[in-house]
Amino acid sequence: MPPSLTSRALGSIWGVCVGDALGGPVQFMDPGAFEPITGLEYVQPFQQPAGSYSDDGSMTLALAQSIIDSHGQYNHALSIQYFVDWFTTGRFSTIDRAWDVGASTRSALQSWRKRGTSDLQRVQDVINQKLDVEQSSGNGSLMRIAPIGLALWRDPGEARRVAREQSRVTHPVLGCLEACEVYTLLICGVLSGMLFSFFFWFDFVFFAFYPLVLVWGFHVCLRFSL
Numbered sequence: 668m669p670p671s672l673t674s675r676a677l678g679s680i681w682g683v684c685v686g687d688a689l690g691g692p693v694q695f696m697d698p699g700a701f702e703p704i705t706g707l708e709y710v711q712p713f714q715q716p717a718g719s720y721s722d723d724g725s726m727t728l729a730l731a732q733s734i735i736d737s738h739g740q741y742n743h744a745l746s747i748q749y750f751v752d753w754f755t756t757g758r759f760s761t762i763d764r765a766w767d768v769g770a771s772t773r774s775a776l777q778s779w780r781k782r783g784t785s786d787l788q789r790v791q792d793v794i795n796q797k798l799d800v801e802q803s804s805g806n807g808s809l810m811r812i813a814p815i816g817l818a819l820w821r822d823p824g825e826a827r828r829v830a831r832e833q834s835r836v837t838h839p840v841l842g843c844l845e846a847c848e849v850y851t852l853l854i855c856g857v858l859s860g861m862l863f864s865f866f867f868w869f870d871f872v873f874f875a876f877y878p879l880v881l882v883w884g885f886h887v888c889l890r891f892s893l
C-alpha cells in the first residue's frame with residue numbers, strides 16, 4: 668500500500684532534519700575528504716550532540732509551524748516572526764539558541780527583528796538592497812522551503828508564487844527564487860502523483876523500445892561500415 672499523504676508530508680519534514688543531522692558532522696569538508704556517512708555522529712563544527720539538526724531543520728520547522736498555526740494557509744508575516752523567534756530565542760532549535768546561522772539569513776533577520784512586520788514591503792526593500800547580490804545566493808531559503816509545496820501542492824501556480832515570496836525573506840537573489848520555485852514544483856508533482864506517473868511511463872517506454880534501438884543502431888553501423 669503506498670504511504671498516505673500525511674505520511675509523505677511528515678517524511679519530508681523528518682527528511683530535512685535527519686539529512687541535516689547526518690551532514691552536519693562533515694559540513695565545510697571537501698568531497699572525498701571524509702569516510703562515507705553511515706550514522707548520526709557528533710556535530711564537530713558546532714560542538715553539538717549526534718542527531719542535532721541545525722538552521723536547515725529549525726527554519727523548516729518554523730515555516731511549517733507558521734502554516735499549521737494559520738490553518739494550512741501560508742502566512743508571510745507569521746513565518747517571518749517565527750524565523751525571528753528562532754534567531755533570537757532558539758525556538759525550533761535543538762538548544763536554547765539558534766546555531767549555524769548563515770550570513771544572509773543573519774543580516775535579513777536582524778532587519779526583520781529591528782523593523783518588525785507591520786510594513787512588509789518597506790523592510791523587504793531594505794533587505795533587497797543589501798542582499799540582492801550574487802555573493803548572497805546561498806542555499807538558506809532552499810533548505811527550508813519544503814513546507815510550501817507540502818501545504819500548497821493542490822495549487823502549483825500559487826505554490827510557485829509563494830515559494831519565491833518566501834525565499835525573498837532572507838534570500839532575494841534571482842537564482843535563490845528560481846531554485847525555491849523549481850523545488851516546490853517538484854514537491855507538488857510528487858504529492859499529486861504526477862512525477863511518479865511520468866517516471867513510470869518513461870521507464871516503461873524506454874525499456875520496451877530499448878532492444879529496437881539497439882538493433883537499429885547495429886543496422887546503421889553495418890550499413891555505413893562504422
Ligand SMILES: [Mg+2]
Pocket residue numbers: 687721722723767
Ligand atoms: Mg545548517
